[in-house]
Amino acid sequence: MSPTVEGTHPKIDSMSLDAFAAGSQLFATGAAELSFHLTLDWARSVLGDGVRVSRAADLPPQTICAAICLVGSSTALSERLPGGNEPVRVIRGLERRLGQKIGAVVALNLDAESALLPVITAALLGVPLVDGDGSGRVFPLIKQSSYTLGGVSATPLVMAGPADDVVVLDTAPDRVEELIRPLVLALGGWTVTACYPMTAEVLARVLVPGTVSRLMEAGVPGAPRSVAAPYGVRTLCRGRIVAVESSTGHGMDLTLPSLPSSIVVEEREGLGRLIRLEAHNEIVFALADGAMVAMAPDQICMISTVDGMVVDVDKVAPGLEVEVMVVRAAPVWHTEEGIALGGPRAFGVPL
Amino acid sequence: MIESRGRRDWEVPVTVAELVNGGPLAGARMWGTGENPVRQVRIVDDLATLGSVPPHTAVVLVGQAASGGWAVEMAMRRAWEQAAACVIASSAGMSAGSGAGLAERLGVTLIFVDEDPLVTAVRVASAAARPEAARTQLVARCATRLAEAGPSARRVLGVLNSELQGNAVALLDPWGSHLAGRRAQGPSLAEVDIPDASGGTLAILVAHGSFQSPGWPSVVNAVLALAVTPLIAWAAIERLAAERDVALQSALATRLLTLASSRTSPYGRIGDGGEGAVPQGAAQGTPPEADLEASGDGTLARAVALRWPVAGPLTAYAIRPHDADLDDLQMIGSVIAATVGPGPVLRREESWAGWSALPPERLAIRLAECLAALPMPCAAGVGAQVPDLGIMDESLLGAEAAAFVSPAGVVARADRMGPAKLLAALPGGVLRAPAQMILGPLLSVDRDGTLLETLTAVLDEGGASRAAERLGVHRNTVTTRLERIRAAGFDVDDPGTRLALHLAAHVLRSRPVG
Numbered sequence: 001m002s003p004t005v006e007g008t009h010p011k012i013d014s015m016s017l018d019a020f021a022a023g024s025q026l027f028a029t030g031a032a033e034l035s036f037h038l039t040l041d042w043a044r045s046v047l048g049d050g051v052r053v054s055r056a057a058d059l060p061p062q063t064i065c066a067a068i069c070l071v072g073s074s075t076a077l078s079e080r081l082p083g084g085n086e087p088v089r090v091i092r093g094l095e096r097r098l099g100q101k102i103g104a105v106v107a108l109n110l111d112a113e114s115a116l117l118p119v120i121t122a123a124l125l126g127v128p129l130v131d132g133d134g135s136g137r138v139f140p141l142i143k144q145s146s147y148t149l150g151g152v153s154a155t156p157l158v159m160a161g162p163a164d165d166v167v168v169l170d171t172a173p174d175r176v177e178e179l180i181r182p183l184v185l186a187l188g189g190w191t192v193t194a195c196y197p198m199t200a201e202v203l204a205r206v207l208v209p210g211t212v213s214r215l216m217e218a219g220v221p222g223a224p225r226s227v228a229a230p231y232g233v234r235t236l237c238r239g240r241i242v243a244v245e246s247s248t249g250h251g252m253d254l255t256l257p258s259l260p261s262s263i264v265v266e267e268r269e270g271l272g273r274l275i276r277l278e279a280h281n282e283i284v285f286a287l288a289d290g291a292m293v294a295m296a297p298d299q300i301c302m303i304s305t306v307d308g309m310v311v312d313v314d315k316v317a318p319g320l321e322v323e324v325m326v327v328r329a330a331p332v333w334h335t336e337e338g339i340a341l342g343g344p345r346a347f348g349v350p351l
Numbered sequence: 352m353i354e355s356r357g358r359r360d361w362e363v364p365v366t367v368a369e370l371v372n373g374g375p376l377a378g379a380r381m382w383g384t385g386e387n388p389v390r391q392v393r394i395v396d397d398l399a400t401l402g403s404v405p406p407h408t409a410v411v412l413v414g415q416a417a418s419g420g421w422a423v424e425m426a427m428r429r430a431w432e433q434a435a436a437c438v439i440a441s442s443a444g445m446s447a448g449s450g451a452g453l454a455e456r457l458g459v460t461l462i463f464v465d466e467d468p469l470v471t472a473v474r475v476a477s478a479a480a481r482p483e484a485a486r487t488q489l490v491a492r493c494a495t496r497l498a499e500a501g502p503s504a505r506r507v508l509g510v511l512n513s514e515l516q517g518n519a520v521a522l523l524d525p526w527g528s529h530l531a532g533r534r535a536q537g538p539s540l541a542e543v544d545i546p547d548a549s550g551g552t553l554a555i556l557v558a559h560g561s562f563q564s565p566g567w568p569s570v571v572n573a574v575l576a577l578a579v580t581p582l583i584a585w586a587a588i589e590r591l592a593a594e595r596d597v598a599l600q601s602a603l604a605t606r607l608l609t610l611a612s613s614r615t616s617p618y619g620r621i622g623d624g625g626e627g628a629v630p631q632g633a634a635q636g637t638p639p640e641a642d643l644e645a646s647g648d649g650t651l652a653r654a655v656a657l658r659w660p661v662a663g664p665l666t667a668y669a670i671r672p673h674d675a676d677l678d679d680l681q682m683i684g685s686v687i688a689a690t691v692g693p694g695p696v697l698r699r700e701e702s703w704a705g706w707s708a709l710p711p712e713r714l715a716i717r718l719a720e721c722l723a724a725l726p727m728p729c730a731a732g733v734g735a736q737v738p739d740l741g742i743m744d745e746s747l748l749g750a751e752a753a754a755f756v757s758p759a760g761v762v763a764r765a766d767r768m769g770p771a772k773l774l775a776a777l778p779g780g781v782l783r784a785p786a787q788m789i790l791g792p793l794l795s796v797d798r799d800g801t802l803l804e805t806l807t808a809v810l811d812e813g814g815a816s817r818a819a820e821r822l823g824v825h826r827n828t829v830t831t832r833l834e835r836i837r838a839a840g841f842d843v844d845d846p847g848t849r850l851a852l853h854l855a856a857h858v859l860r861s862r863p864v865g
Contacts, residue, residue: 290424
């Protein structure tokens with residue numbers, strides 16, 4: 001199955017949704033999660049004729065666009081089911097705050113549920129989905145986006161939870177993380193969040209372009225995994241996880257959702273190196289025999305050699321056979337500002 | 352004991368292993384060989400500064416550079432790139448984890464210390480700056496502890512093994528048997544002789560273990576040399592005590608023989624308590640005390656201290672007084688010890704016994720001197736030479752039998768003893784009267800003794816022909832004389848009287864002895 005193409009732009013319809021969903025799993029975790037299947041069913045039920053995928057530059061320049069993502073725990077999403085109108089409420093909330101109509105939605109990142117929620121939102125509102133996202137990969141924090149790097153504020157930010165609440169957050173961008181953590185809990189554990197309101201003209205300048213259509217191509221059965229990595233991907237090693245330890249020395253003062261851990265992989269081939277993956281919510285850097293071989297903002301992920309699925313750093317166990325891959329981040333992340341926002345220091349690693 | 356060449360060795364830089372095994376890092380956990388010399392110390396807080404560390408540096412990680420396992424691994428990698436001597440970090444909150452594996456992979460020595468790494472850094476820096484002072488410090492500490500240990504082989508070896516960690520120090524007898532300390536295999540690192548009073552070798556102090564630095568063997572040698580005097584003192588005290596106390600000697604010798612014969616293995620393995628030898632470089636093993644307990648209560652060590660021969664071909668002897676009234680034990684023991692030479696002197700039943708490393712011929716000569724020196728009539732026996740203590744009992748029994756059949760003043764050798772010797776042992780004085788009575792009828796017709804001579808010859812040789820040959824007469828002469836003997840009432844062909852006749856003839860023919 002190949003994505004439906006309308007002119008030069010693809011369209012996400014019931015046919016191509018599966019490919020897009022599969023593509024969003026290639027370098028991200030969560031495929032086996034109940035919440036992902038639930039979100040996928042939700043998307044199928046609201047898709048109708050499909051969602052138009054449009055390049056930012058092809059939209060009228062003054063069109064107001066909003067980034068959509070899931071904030072909170074995906075487990076909570078599977079336990080406290082959505083009412084179905086959260087995307088609409090969050091967009092209406094943002095429109096009321098801005099006094100302007102939202103003309104298009106865009107993804108903050110393309111990780112599992114966060115890839116599907118913009119599709120659902122676009123379908124419910126009948127607006128196009130912009131081909132691209134604010135990351136090109138996944139970061140744990142809202143501020144860690146190419147939009148921030150392009151000078152766009154994440155606020156005003158609107159959150160809609162499963163209990164009919166809508167919260168409008170009007171604050172300085174660096175206060176966002178601090179405020180939304182307790183709010184998410186109060187709102188029911190998860191929220192659909194709309195943020196980074198901006199014009200299509202600005203969005204065209206700050207987004208990582210073409211990632212939606214990329215994932216639609218990469219998710220087609222038989223397509224190589226590397227299609228999902230437009231800036232390059234390499235295999236660091238193939239080996240067996242020999243130890244999973246709690247780690248120290250980085251990120252203790254950060255408010256990241258999970259605790260630092262350290263995963264040791266023994267290389268099966270070649271030099272038989274010891275690869276240490278230091279993880280804090282995600283793998284921040286990799287050492288091979290003590291030498292730095294990969295680090296954020298490039299994305300380091302473990303792919304199980306059994307089923308080809310990405311292994312969640314919080315669910316990893318010794319004995320697992322994995323392939324450690326490094327996905328090169330978009331060029332914007334390799335600028336000085338990009339490294340400051342998404343490099344190891346952003347995860348509290350003093351490197 | 353320390354030669355000038357040795358002193359120069361002390362100035363070569365200390366190695367990491369030396370710091371851990373005998374120096375300021377004693378007790379720290381080490382992964383890797385530790386063979387690199389340490390020339391300076393660098394305290395590293397920021398991993399970036401590792402790039403400017405010169406070779407042979409001990410890198411002490413603090414702060415950020417020691418903040419986690421990953422940081423230590425990165426430091427090890429950079430240390431390897433800079434050819435640093437080792438990486439030292441605090442053990443607090445650190446698991447050996449893959450750091451130990453990496454130490455092996457890269458050949459970088461990793462050390463975890465329990466104390467504040469900054470304190471460690473200062474101590475390592477001082478040892479690196481003045482290696483001779485660091486080594487002298489170790490030797491001085493050993494000297495103090497040896498002085499405290501006093502003249503006890505067990506305690507001296509305990510001190511040596513606890514101070515020279517990573518090495519195994521043992522006290523061996525001159526034949527290589529283990530006496531005390533920690534056993535090890537392979538080439539020795541240092542050896543020091545413990546001399547006896549006559550300038551020979553009483554025992555050897557041997558250190559095994561890893562060659563930790565070019566300076567290390569001479570340091571070990573110096574430490575071993577410090578132990579010579581207390582060990583000589585220990586041996587002398589043991590000998591004095593034992594020589595004063597014959598009962599103690601007997602008990603010790605009995606225990607030694609029991610120990611030796613209870614081993615199925617050759618004697619050279621006595622004291623092998625069953626546990627394996629300490630592998631080279633192993634710092635932690637059986638404590639020296641336990642090792643000593645295993646070697647039969649230190650029996651062997653004490654025997655060696657007394658200069659008793661405990662290995663090699665050995666020969667037993669026995670000395671039997673002919674008069675039972677011999678209570679001056681001390682005097683007899685002293686005379687035997689003075690004439691026979693080093694060895695135990697034991698009381699066994701009616702006799703005195705012992706063993707010597709001398710071959711039977713030379714031992715017999717010494718015993719003859721001893722018999723001459725003793726103020727009362729005694730006989731001596733020499734046993735057969737045996738290869739080790741395990742079958743010493745055989746040699747002792749032989750010696751006792753030989754002494755028993757030997758007349759006073761004579762040294763009999765069990766290995767040369769035949770039936771004739773038994774005859775020689777007959778108490779001639781006692782039997783002479785009955786013999787004369789038995790042979791009375793013959794003697795009354797035998798004016799010149801030719802009949803007795805002929806009777807003896809026939810009985811000795813077992814026939815008239817050979818008797819004629821021995822006497823140098825014609826066979827018919829012998830036959831004629833036998834007719835006259837038979838006429839006197841003695842039938843040499845009668846089996847019932849033949850032995851008694853032979854004995855009587857033998858007693859009357861032999862001269863009185865004693």
